[in-house]
Amino acid sequence: MKILMLRLRPPAETIGLQHLMIMEPLEFEVLASLAHKDDEVRIVDLILEKKSAKTFISLFQPDLLCLTGYITHVATMIETAILAKRICPSVKVAAGGVHLEVCPADLDHPDIDYRVVRNPVTVFPLLLSSIRSGSGELPPGILRPGQTAEDLPQMDFAWASPRRDLTKRYRRKYFYIFHSQVALMKTAFGCPFDCSFCFCRAITGGAYVQRPLSDVVDELESIAETNIxxxxxxxxxxxxxxxxxxxxxxxxxxxxxxLLYGRADFIAANPDLIAEFAALGLRTVIVGIESFFEEELTAYNKHTSVEMNEKSLQVLRKNGVDVYATLILPPEWDTKKFRLCGDYLIRNHIKYVNLQPYTPLNGTGMKVNEDTLLIKRQDWAKWDLAHVIIQPKNISVSEYYRQIIKLYQRVLFRPSVLLSYLLQYPPGLLLKMLAGSMTVRSQYIFKLNEARALEKKLRTEIKKGIKNA
Ligand code: SF4
Structure with a gap:
């Protein structure tokens, strides 16, 4: 069987972290390892390819096309399935990915033959056998068009050794911000915490399962890249x-x-372990700081405190470990809160930050009045954790975007940070990061101007209405 796995580009409207990070499609590498030895499997990374999906589908003429993606890819996945059926009417299309696993109805489309909602590592070989034999029998966990996700089995968390050889031609181009040639590894599924805003927990239904450490280290040892x-x-x-x-x-x-994710409470409570890890290669921790206000941390059910956050940043700094901080921007923030946030980040020596406007993704515990959504739920490409999704309560949408741009500018481009980058990284990497940051900035400026134009139009209409009344 000829199996084509297409890693799709994000849509143009998505405010693109792909300008600052492109990582290997680990989910495809794992699934590819489950194919039969006689199957011909090809992984194509369209983010790095110049040619289009149409070209690869036409050239390869797959029997099975596999697509995955985030919420931002929903429309692109459907469009690609339609395209594939037009080019090869007999092709079967299978779709998966974290958004589909939580919201399978969003990808219910006649041209998507199989939605893999549960246990992809377990069900994928069974799906291949079913297609090969023509039996039509599907394992539970896969939906056909029109089927709903009731009575699906519980999650299992099987793993298979990824076929990294299938992405060999792309591997030197995979990077994450200042980390070049990065390989991905997964050692556990889910998280034992229950932060109200978190989509990760929804994917595993709240479960947390670790892979055996011996498997993890065997896989780690087999990876050619130094950056993990x-x-x-x-x-x-x-x-x-x-x-x-x-x-x-x-x-x-x-x-x-x-490079890894870690919680502030753990880092603050285990400085000796962080020191040991730093000596063995820990370079960067992505820390979900989320907020520097206690009441917001409590509302997010984060089980951390401002003090823990600050202690964790001190521990990492002391051990020469870089911090990529993530913060949630709630709709209540005004210009003063944005300013205080900048003061806090600078006071805590944070050089890199990801600002995420509060985004009530389906499947999380975030409650929101749907009337306050600025972006429709079906406008998937914009649910990228970068667009302002909820009407701000105390400032206009345009002002909110202006404050985001200003805060990024203040933190990322302050002279001391730029100087440290100049001393630390090679010019090529710095230029790539600069170009990526400028692209994201221009996307934000576009949003700012769009919001301003809309607000101006509304003001004019209101004035006209008053005159006519
Ligand atoms: S935000 Fe982080 S700590 Fe909280 S539930 Fe999600 S993954 Fe776990």
């Missing part, structure tokens, strides 16, 4: 597990550089 991005929702969960991981990599002489 551990894409667990939170790698720093258990002191015992992290300690065991460090002991094993030391004993086996594994020398890598690590």
């Amino acid at each position: 991005y551990i894409v667990d929702d939170d790698f720093l969960v258990s002191r015992e597990r992290v300690q065991s991981f460090l002991t094993v990599i030391r004993e086996r002489g594994i020398r890598k550089k690590y």
